Amino acid sequence: MKYVSMDKIPINSKGKIINLNLNNTMRRKLTDMGLVRGTEFKVDGQAPLGDPMKIILRGYNLAIRKSDAKNILVEEI
Amino acid sequence: MSCGFTLALVGNPNCGKTSLFNVLTGSRQHVGNWPGVTVEKKEGIARYQGQNIKVIDLPGNYSFSASSEDEIIAVDYILKSKPDVVVNVVDAGNIERNLYLTLQLLEMNTKVVISLNMIDEAEKKKIFIDRNKLSSLLNVPVVATVATKNIGTEEMLKAVFDLEGQSSFFKLDYGQVVNEILGEVVQALMEIGISRDSSHILAVKLLEDDQHTRELVNFDKHVSLQTLVQRGKDKIKNEFGFEPEIYLADKRYEFINEIIKQSVQKNGCQTDDLTEKIDRIVTNKWLGIPFFFAVMFFLYQITMGFGNDLLGSYVENAFAILGEYVSGLMVNSPELLRSFVIDAVIGGVGSVLVFVPLMVTMYFLISFLEDSGYMARAAYVMDRFMSAVGLHGKTAVAMIVGSGCNVAGIMSTRTLDAKKDRMIGILISPFISCSARLPVYALFAGAFFGNRKVGFFPASGVVIFSLYLLGIFVAVAVGKILSKTIFKQEKSYFIMELPPYRLPTLKSLLIHMWEKTESFVKKAGTIIFGIVVLIWVLSILPIGVTPGSSGSILGRLGSVIAPIFGPAGFGTWESSVALIVGIGAKEAIIATFGMVYGTGKVMLTNVLSQYFTSLSAYAFMVMTLLYSPCAAVIGIIKKETNSLKWALFSVAYSLLIGWSAAVLVYQAGILFGYQ
Incomplete structure (x- = not known):
């Protein structure tokens, strides 16, 4: 199984969260928004200037900067 | 059960909590689609079967982890003030994430009723919820509601009352x-x-x-x-x-x-088709940013064209007629009293109220952008651009909101989690041209650029838009400097929900619009009127002096400061006085000109051309834009940063920037041969 960071998942592909390698504040913020281990998501697009990226999870849209997504370890599915 | 019964509303941002609050209390309150728009604790009274219930609208939160101020407000309220019942508003179409907050709420061991809101939207997305099952799993009453259409609210209040005396203790099994x-x-x-x-x-x-x-x-x-x-x-x-x-x-x-x-x-994909379609255009690679600027541009064109030029002229005419009428009535009154009524009361306050249509229009449009869900996209689209200069995408939204009122802009920075983003957002907000400054521009631009056109658009609109851009430019530049110096060490991040687009109800837009306009009219009626009277008194003292002349106390005060503004092209005592007064409230600048030149707005346009050139008028507008936050904004900066030091810092550096910019504009203009 190959793990990559979230920002490496191409648009329209799906992934599953493996781990959040972030500091306490950020990790809690992501957890609050529904990103925990095992959460599946789909990369839906990116902002006009290439950043932030937009993902769909738990039936809603979430925007996240690629520099933040870099610290989220995921598995492409 | 007496009025002592308290009900608190809790829920995620965008779950329709504020709509429910409005329906329950009938109060006037802001409904926004921008996450976290309900930043202050709002109270109202609901009626159920002849009884009064106090309703508290807590800030929208994703969790009770208390990492932001909004979350702390909510947690503290529930744990310390102990409302009798908490109504947890859950967006039925987004139930999975919404329940995270619900679980934390249940663990607080408070009495909870779940309002499964926007159930119609969920069913359109083919999401069907078994309410009885949900209720038995969580051990709390669950009521389906559609707050915007006032469906299910009676039933919800009934559930709230039925719950009294019952415990709904819930313990999650953590293993x-x-x-x-x-x-x-x-x-x-x-x-x-x-x-x-x-x-x-x-x-x-x-x-x-x-x-x-x-x-x-x-x-x-x-x-x-x-x-x-x-x-x-x-x-x-x-x-x-x-x-x-x-x-x-x-x-x-x-x-x-x-x-x-x-x-x-x-069943089905659960995402909103319409939202997908709109997003494909609004956040498109090529169209996204032009769309953002087009929205901003039309916001101003509509505000100025429809709000000011069209609607504003009706009010203006009405005040002109009123002035003449009263003047006729008071032919035999003493000169001093007549001067007070005509110049101070009708002239001063009237020249401010003339701009109510402009504000009404602008607030209506901003509310529409907020309630529709576009504001979140604006932050999303602009974030890369903003982060390049050390700012956060949400700061772009704070700027838009701030263009209504800087106080509101500063309040909206509460949705920024990182301290760095928040502090910078607060400190640069005052450079954004607010609606209180628009009357000043409208007057000067109308007087000096009124009859010209730039392409298809009236020149006055373009001049005002240029000031808006200048405000953004200065804000961004100062933000960049702050992020590279004072706040160099702090971290920033961007994680934000993009809520589905919703067509705002006309009612909620009107409520919001009225709420803001009302506060402006009240300000015109109290602070501005007070300032006008004070200025009027200063302008007729010492007794015997020609009212409003350079020999009055007012004139002498202005004369002392005036030389400072010489290099900027408006070194007159009248301008100096107007600027001093403007720190109290920017709208009062016009009222002051009206006072010292002894005319209403219509005549003021003509009088101004004797004292200003197009160039010095522009320099004066630049000064008005940048020179100092108004009293209300200084107050809110102190409150939000919890530091008088930052508030004073904000005044000092903006005075310096404003003066420098005005001098630069005037001197550069002279150099290039403009007058």
Whole structure:
């Protein structure tokens, strides 16, 4: 199984969260928004200037900067 | 049951909580689609079967982890003020994520009724929820509502009343190991005097390392509690291999998944088709940014064209007629009284009220952008651009909101989590051209650029738009400097929900519009009127002086300062006085000109051309834009940064920037041969 960071998942592909390698504040913020281990998501697009990226999870849209997504370890599915 | 009964509304941002509040209380309150728009505690009175219920609208939150001020407000209110019942508003179409907050709320051991809101939208997305099942799984009443259409609210209030006296205690099963640890911590908390009701949630939060909870229970002072919590955390880490907070969150979502499996039936893709379609255009690679600027441009063109030029002229004519009429009535009154009524009251306040249509139009449009969901996209689209200069995408939104009123802009920076983003957002907000400055521009641009056109658009609109851009430019430049200097060490991040687009109801737009306009009219009626009277008094003293002349106290005061503004092209005592007064409230600048030149707005346009050239008028507008936050904004900066130092800093550096910019504009203009 190959793990990559979230920002490496191409648009329209799906992934599953493996781990959040972030500091306490950020990790809690992501957890609050529904990103925990095992959460599946789909990369839906990116902002006009290439950043932030937009993902769909738990039936809603979430925007996240690629520099933040870099610290989220995921598995492409 | 008396009026002492309190009901608190809790829910995620964009769950329709504010709509429900409006329906329940009929009060005037802002409904926004921008996450976290309800930043202040709002109260109202609801009526149910002849009884009064106090309703509190708590800030929209995704969780009670108390990492932002909004979350702290909500947690503290529920734990300390103990409302009789909490109504948890859940967006039925987004139930999975919304339930995360619900679980934390239930753990607070407070009485909860779930309002499954926007049930119609969910059913359109083919999401069907078994309410009885959900209710039995969570052990709380569940009522379906559509707040915007006032469906289900009676039933919800009935559920609230039926609940009185019943306990709805709920304990999430975290597994044997954690349950035992929690039990020990709860025991220890009760030994240090924490009530049984709150101790469970506080124990959970201590295991999660929640800073605010530590402060609540004076964690630093209780060594045995510290040891116990630390031992518990270590045990969880050893047993499961992750931090306790990860484990606890996993367990909550596990439970949520189980609830969803048993009570929710989903068919189809669940995302909103219309939202997808709009987003494809609004956040398009090529169209996204032009669309943002087009929105801004039309916001101003409509405000100026429709609001000011068309509607404003009616009010203007009405005041002109009123002035003449009263003047006729007072032919035989003493000169001083006549001057007071005509110049101070009708002239001063009238020249401000003339701009009510402009504000009404602008607030209507801004409310539309907020309630529709576009504001979140604006932050998303602009973030890369903003982060290049050290700012956050949400700061772009704070700027848009700030163009209504800087106080509102500063308030909206509360949705920024990182301290760096927040501080910078607050400090640069005053450079954004607010609607109170628009009257000044409208007057000057009308007088000096009124009859010209730039291409298809009236020149006055373009001049005003250029000031708006200048404000953004200065804000961005100052933001960049601040992020590279004072706040160099702090971190920033961007994680934000993009809510579905919703067509705002006309009612909510009108409520919001009226709320803002009302506060402006009140300001015109109190602060501005007070200033006008003060200025009028200063302009007729010492007794015997020609009213409003350079020999009056006012004139002398202005004359002392005037030379400073010489290099900027408006070194007259009248301008100086207007600028001093403008620190109180920017709208009062016009009223002051009206006073010292002794005319209403119509005549003022003609009089101004004797004292200003097009160039010095532009320099004066630049000064008005940048020179100092108004009294209300200085106050809010102090409040939001919790520091007088920052407030004074903001005044000092903006005075310097404003003066420099005005001088630069004027001198450069002279150099290039403009007059």
